Amino acid sequence: MTLFTFRGVKSHGWTFYDHIKFDMNSNALLDSQGRSVRYIRISVTDRCNLRCQYCVPSADFVNLGHDRILSYEEIVRIVRIFAPRGVTSVRITGGEPLVRKHLERLVTSLSEIPEIKDLSLTTNGILLGKSARALKSAGLSRVNISLDTLKPERFEWITNQSEVAEKTSLDDVLEGLRASREAGLDPVKINVILMRGFNDDELMDFVALTEENEFEVRFIEFMPIGHNGFWTADRVITADETISRLNSFCDGLESLGKGRGAGPARRYRFPGHRGTLGFITPISSEFCVECNRIRLTSDGHIRTCLFSDVETDLLAMMRNGCTDDQVVAAVEKGLTVKPRGHNISKTGHQPTCARTMSHIGG
Numbered sequence: 001m002t003l004f005t006f007r008g009v010k011s012h013g014w015t016f017y018d019h020i021k022f023d024m025n026s027n028a029l030l031d032s033q034g035r036s037v038r039y040i041r042i043s044v045t046d047r048c049n050l051r052c053q054y055c056v057p058s059a060d061f062v063n064l065g066h067d068r069i070l071s072y073e074e075i076v077r078i079v080r081i082f083a084p085r086g087v088t089s090v091r092i093t094g095g096e097p098l099v100r101k102h103l104e105r106l107v108t109s110l111s112e113i114p115e116i117k118d119l120s121l122t123t124n125g126i127l128l129g130k131s132a133r134a135l136k137s138a139g140l141s142r143v144n145i146s147l148d149t150l151k152p153e154r155f156e157w158i159t160n161q162s163e164v165a166e167k168t169s170l171d172d173v174l175e176g177l178r179a180s181r182e183a184g185l186d187p188v189k190i191n192v193i194l195m196r197g198f199n200d201d202e203l204m205d206f207v208a209l210t211e212e213n214e215f216e217v218r219f220i221e222f223m224p225i226g227h228n229g230f231w232t233a234d235r236v237i238t239a240d241e242t243i244s245r246l247n248s249f250c251d252g253l254e255s256l257g258k259g260r261g262a263g264p265a266r267r268y269r270f271p272g273h274r275g276t277l278g279f280i281t282p283i284s285s286e287f288c289v290e291c292n293r294i295r296l297t298s299d300g301h302i303r304t305c306l307f308s309d310v311e312t313d314l315l316a317m318m319r320n321g322c323t324d325d326q327v328v329a330a331v332e333k334g335l336t337v338k339p340r341g342h343n344i345s346k347t348g349h350q351p352t353c354a355r356t357m358s359h360i361g362g
């Protein structure tokens with residue numbers, strides 16, 4: 001429960017933000033800025049069945065062995081420790097989470113934790129056609145499907161099909177989208193990174209997906225993280241630029257404010273469309289002041305910020321027999337150095353980040 005908030009004022013070189021909320025839950029996991037942790041993103045594997053140009057390292061990258069990955073039991077233990085301390089949302093991600101066997105077993109166990117009210121999945125959608133129904137039955141509420149192009153030949157190129165063992169196609173993802181809707185996962189969001197010169201000419205094709213379908217198509221600003229050979233400042237298209245392009249194509253784009261769930265998206269809709277558009281703006285408008293999330297990497301490290309390499313190794317602690325209280329104490333210590341903001345910008349400072357997105361869990 002919120003007790004009070006600060007107004008945003010600048011004074012003596014310090015900025016006090018009006019979003020900072022103090023939590024009356026005395027057990028709450030708080031960082032040194034007073035932000036409480038409500039949301040954990042869990043990477044269940046560093047493996048992926050795609051090799052996206054901007055995300056996954058090249059073929060000679062060695063994946064972690066099975067024994068260096070958290071077991072489902074260890075993941076559930078961590079969430080059980082955090083849940084009474086205010087964590088209510090869990091997102092399963094990767095790597096590609098659906099390449100890990102029996103993911104529905106993890107979903108079932110997490111959905112049985114009473115405090116967890118929101119259980120979601122981020123996936124490339126390739127394997128969803130086969131698994132959406134089982135995941136929904138196991139207790140998954142909603143899904144985000146990453147899809148950067150609606151053109152088959154571009155899909156083949158951006159996902160680097162020449163380097164993957166088992167070839168897949170855009171049709172597999174479209175089948176995953178359809179299966180998710182049919183299974184009753186709600187909402188189904190489509191994550192698109194707009195990259196100048198690659199897919200920005202498809203903007204209205206993505207908008208068209210919202211005409212007949214209740215999808216939320218979310219445009220994410222391209223971040224300088226991951227397999228960065230592909231990132232350049234020129235490729236970044238900010239939300240403002242995208243919105244102004246949309247306004248030049250069509251009248252009536254209406255702002256809907258913030259979206260469902262714990263995310264930072266600004267939402268819009270075209271009149272008469274069943275679905276919505278969302279904009280995630282890590283580059284043009286940092287939302288760190290509202291950050292309520294931590295990440296658990298597939299090898300069991302807690303990262304309090306996507307862009308900070310300061311990590312707490314829970315896997316080693318747990319395998320050495322630590323208590324739940326020791327886990328909490330270690331995470332609280334990590335939270336004391338959670339950065340106030342990442343300060344990345346389109347042309348300016350770029351964070352150094354030793355891990356790839358596929359390792360951290362996007």
Ligand code: SAM
Pocket residue numbers: 048054055093094095096097122123124144145146191193220221222223224225226357358361362
């Ligand atoms: N394999 C799953 C998928 O494709 O959704 C989950 C992992 S993937 C790392 C999660 C998300 O991170 C995807 O939506 C991907 O597009 C996004 N991502 C990866 N690199 C990114 C970057 N440099 N900037 C913005 N988003 C990025």
